[in-house]
Amino acid sequence: MGPILSEEEPSPVLFVDVDGVISLFDFDPNDAPPGRFHLVDGLHHYIAGSAGEHLGRLAEAFELVWATGWEHRANEHLPSLLALPGRELPTLSFDERPVWGTAHWKVSAVDRYARGRPAAWIDDSLDESCEAWAERRSEPTLLVPTESAVGITEEQVGGLLEWAARLRSDEARFAERMSGEVEQIEPP
Numbered sequence: 001m002g003p004i005l006s007e008e009e010p011s012p013v014l015f016v017d018v019d020g021v022i023s024l025f026d027f028d029p030n031d032a033p034p035g036r037f038h039l040v041d042g043l044h045h046y047i048a049g050s051a052g053e054h055l056g057r058l059a060e061a062f063e064l065v066w067a068t069g070w071e072h073r074a075n076e077h078l079p080s081l082l083a084l085p086g087r088e089l090p091t092l093s094f095d096e097r098p099v100w101g102t103a104h105w106k107v108s109a110v111d112r113y114a115r116g117r118p119a120a121w122i123d124d125s126l127d128e129s130c131e132a133w134a135e136r137r138s139e140p141t142l143l144v145p146t147e148s149a150v151g152i153t154e155e156q157v158g159g160l161l162e163w164a165a166r167l168r169s170d171e172a173r174f175a176e177r178m179s180g181e182v183e184q185i186e187p188p
């Protein structure tokens with residue numbers, strides 16, 4: 001039997017953008033969201049207050065992967081800023097040069113990493129090329145757009161966890177059906 005029946009079925013991937021998801025910008029300084037500025041490589045980044053807790057919960061259902069122009073620098077700074085205990089995440093590196101405010105340059109690297117696995121992608125710059133990629137894929141795929149001034153929300157975390165749970169139960173049902181232990185209901 002194919003690997004789909006295996007207990008070892010890999011968890012879905014969640015590609016995590018940083019700017020506009022974890023590090024916020026373009027918000028009204030008089031009405032700043034919860035969080036605070038941190039100096040990273042000489043630049044001030046406003047890290048959302050709940051981002052660490054959100055990622056911690058998501059890590060229980062997904063393999064988290066940095067998908068950000070920060071590339072390897074994400075691991076140098078964010079695990080400690082976000083209190084992700086000792087956790088260095090896999091990091092995409094890109095063939096194309098990053099273009100601020102867009103995400104098309106991430107698609108080929110995202111596609112390579114996600115091949116054969118369910119995948120979700122949270123980013124503030126998802127565009128038509130990302131949507132076209134999601135539609136092309138045969139594996140379950142979920143795009144989660146954020147607003148740069150707000151970043152990842154509690155609601156989005158809930159939606160992602162539900163999506164992952166649904167995948168697991170679909171898989172379990174499929175495995176049960178294939179094992180032949182479930183009686184077939186005959187059509188009337």
Ligand SMILES: [Mg+2]
Nearest residue numbers: 017019020124
């Ligand atoms: Mg971004």
